[in-house]
Amino acid sequence: MRIDVEDLHVAYAGRTVVAGAHLIADEGEITGLVGPNGSGKSTLLRTVYRHLKPAAGRVLLAGTDLRELSPVQTARRVAALPQERGGDFELTVREVVAMGRTPYKRAFAGEDTADRDIVARALADAGMAEHDGCRFTELSGGERQRVLLARAFAQQTEILVLDEPTNHLDIRHQVELLALLRAQRRTTLVSLHDLNAAASVCDRLHVLHDGGVVASGPPREVLRPALLAEVFGVRAAVVEHPLTGDPLIAFDHRSPADETADVGTAWA
Structure with a gap:
């Protein structure tokens, strides 16, 4: 299912945070x-999973305007993991994961065998099967994630x-999650x-800056030293990762971007 974001404008807390964004997934x-902090990434994502309403523009899921779908229809198409992790659930790990089955259940309906199998597989995929009986509140930040x-x-x-x-994951679990x-x-x-991480895992990147999309494309086309200097304010060289062949960004932690010219790339 394809996502199209068309000319999206979103206001949040009294100010325009996303202004005229276009992108596809x-x-x-x-x-x-x-993009840097404050560039509009989270606000745009909140609009895609209907936490925020756009002031203008639209989000299409497989060609259907998100506004034409009911909340249940949306929940059967889009699952979200927001930065705001919610409260401290007084539930077991398994009970929290089982909440993902809610869009498919009638009011007060219990679990069936299919639900139990789906929840067990989700726990196993996330590496949390051995914690299914633990209280969510007892977990570390990475485990909750x-x-x-x-x-x-x-x-x-x-x-x-x-x-x-x-966020909150150690390096091993970051690699496993990606x-x-x-x-x-x-x-x-x-x-x-x-x-x-974005260069390694993503098929396409959209770079946000001041609420707009300023660059889009495959990582090796987008992550260029000039863009990194302009958008992120850093000096960097982009080389080939010795293990994977992905773009690898080497940051200069000694000099800000405005003290040097573009240092180029070490691969074609």
């Missing part, structure tokens, strides 16, 4: 949003919208602060 691909990701998997939607999903997203092959729209 193709079916089965991982599409990344990158994986439980909420499992809840999104249990929702069994065609689209995943993830806002900084690697590999898991690639294995899912669902249409995924994800914001990431780590540009090297």
Whole structure:
């Protein structure tokens, strides 16, 4: 299922945060949003999973305007992992993940065998099967993150919208989560602060700056030193990753971007 964002304008807390954004997330691909803090990434994602209403423009899911869908219809198409993780659920890990089945249940309906199998698979995929009986409140930040990701998997939607999903995760679990997203092959729209992670996992990147999309394309076409200097204010060289061949960004931690010219790339 493809996502099209067309001329999107979103106001939040009395100011325009997203202004005229256009982007696509193709079916089965991982599409990344990158940009400095305050560039509009989270606001745009909140609009895609209907937490915010646009002031203008529209979001299309497989050609259907999001505003034409009911909340339940949307929840059967889009699962979200927002930055705001919600309250401290007084529930077990398994009960939290089972909440992902809510869009498919009638009021007061209990679980069936299919639900239990889906929840078990989601817990296993997120590496949390051994914690299914633990209280959510007893978990570390990284463990909670994986439980909420499992809840999104249990929702069994065609689209995943993830806002900084690697936050609170150690390096091993970051790598495992990103590999898991690639294995899912669902249409995924994800914001990431780590540009090297974005270059590794994403099929396409959209760079946001001051509420607009200033660059789009495959990571190796987008992540150029001149753009990194202009948008992020850093000096960097872009080289080939010795293990994967992906673009690898080497940041200069000694000199700000405005003290040097473009240092170029080390690969074609």
